[in-house]
Amino acid sequence: MPELKRIGVLTGGGDSPGINSALRAIVRRASAEGIEVVGFRDGWKGPIEGEAQPLTLADVSGILYVGGTILGTSRTNPFRKRDRDGETVWEPTERVDAILANLEKLSVDALIAIGGDDTLGVAHRLAAYGVKAVGIPQTIDNDIGGTDFAIGFHSALATVTDALDKLHTTAHAHHRLLIVEVMGRDSGWIAVYGGLAGGADVIIVPEGPPEGSFSVDEVEEVVRRRLAQGRRFSIVVVAEGARPRELGGKQVASGEVDAFGHVQLGGVGYWLAGELKKRNLPLTPRVTVLAYLQRGGAATPFDRLLATRFGVKAVEFALEGQFDVLTGLWGTEVRAVPLEEALAQCPKPVDPELLRVARAIGIG
Ligand code: F6P
Numbered sequence: 001m002p003e004l005k006r007i008g009v010l011t012g013g014g015d016s017p018g019i020n021s022a023l024r025a026i027v028r029r030a031s032a033e034g035i036e037v038v039g040f041r042d043g044w045k046g047p048i049e050g051e052a053q054p055l056t057l058a059d060v061s062g063i064l065y066v067g068g069t070i071l072g073t074s075r076t077n078p079f080r081k082r083d084r085d086g087e088t089v090w091e092p093t094e095r096v097d098a099i100l101a102n103l104e105k106l107s108v109d110a111l112i113a114i115g116g117d118d119t120l121g122v123a124h125r126l127a128a129y130g131v132k133a134v135g136i137p138q139t140i141d142n143d144i145g146g147t148d149f150a151i152g153f154h155s156a157l158a159t160v161t162d163a164l165d166k167l168h169t170t171a172h173a174h175h176r177l178l179i180v181e182v183m184g185r186d187s188g189w190i191a192v193y194g195g196l197a198g199g200a201d202v203i204i205v206p207e208g209p210p211e212g213s214f215s216v217d218e219v220e221e222v223v224r225r226r227l228a229q230g231r232r233f234s235i236v237v238v239a240e241g242a243r244p245r246e247l248g249g250k251q252v253a254s255g256e257v258d259a260f261g262h263v264q265l266g267g268v269g270y271w272l273a274g275e276l277k278k279r280n281l282p283l284t285p286r287v288t289v290l291a292y293l294q295r296g297g298a299a300t301p302f303d304r305l306l307a308t309r310f311g312v313k314a315v316e317f318a319l320e321g322q323f324d325v326l327t328g329l330w331g332t333e334v335r336a337v338p339l340e341e342a343l344a345q346c347p348k349p350v351d352p353e354l355l356r357v358a359r360a361i362g363i364g
Pocket of ligand 1: 013014015139140141183184185240258264265295
């Protein structure tokens with residue numbers, strides 16, 4: 001097994017609470033073995049441009065509960081996405097050569113990449129060029145395969161639950177139909193967990209048949225049923241990636257597409273409110289878009305622990321020579337899951353059992 005002297009670490013994609021807890025654990029575990037850690041700035045941009053800083057015990061002191069990432073993040077992609085005969089292929093660009101040269105120049109023996117499927121996908125593709133990488137799953141969307149939970153999901157859930165608790169009182173007081181748009185590009189994890197924990201009356205997710213994941217009629221039906229039962233308010237939680245049958249697709253906020261080919265989503269909540277207004281319900285629709293609030297703030301105790309465990313294991317996998325894997329939570333155990341296997345399951349759909357539980361207690 002090659003001796004590890006220096007580990008590089010980077011944080012890419014949308015940030016989430018708990019990343020800094022993982023960085024702290026990586027530096028502490030590596031230091032205990034006499035291994036140096038260098039942090040690359042702003043995701044894959046760091047190793048491309050050779051932008052790195054030493055990460056010492058002093059640098060990670062006091063960051064356990066601080067949101068965001070002290071390294072910064074970006075959605076930089078060293079590969080180019082191409083469609084070939086209906087299949088997506090990732091072509092290397094000169095940025096891959098730059099990464100290889102900079103890792104060599106900085107004597108980085110192994111790399112830990114913290115991020116979602118895009119960031120981890122790059123780590124996996126770089127394995128073909130000899131880069132020894134370990135991935136740590138991090139995204140509030142919780143849509144990464146190979147792990148029960150990704151860092152950040154639990155904290156986002158806490159934010160959504162808190163918001164729903166607050167929205168309940170005003171919905172009740174004003175007899176309103178409150179529509180709460182939450183994140184979740186392809187998967188309804190935040191919507192279902194948040195909606196259940198916060199007592200939503202309707203939960204709408206992106207998953208579902210190709211023609212759409214919900215219709216306005218279905219939402220109206222639940223609201224009218226509740227009205228007939230004397231419930232003079234309703235709260236609808238809708239994931240940003242939900243697909244109204246009437247629209248035939250997702251509601252897009254702008255034509256902006258990132259380096260991984262994702263279009264900027266947002267607006268389905270306002271669209272739904274507009275449609276429900278036309279139905280002459282005796283409740284006034286109002287919209288709350290939780291947006292980036294879900295990614296911000298301090299991590300919950302669960303995320304701090306998960307991130308600490310993932311950080312420790314990521315260093316240990318590297319010490320054992322296990323690369324091209326991610327740290328995956330399986331029940332209570334953290335395992336080394338091949339990145340190939342985990343990425344093949346992305347985007348991981350929401351657990352249908354949770355949706356069943358929601359329907360079983362009358363949530364539409
Ligand atoms: O972090 C994941 C995510 O929150 C998605 O749910 C959302 O679509 C996306 O990031 C938006 O991120 P940005 O606007 O930073 O590209």
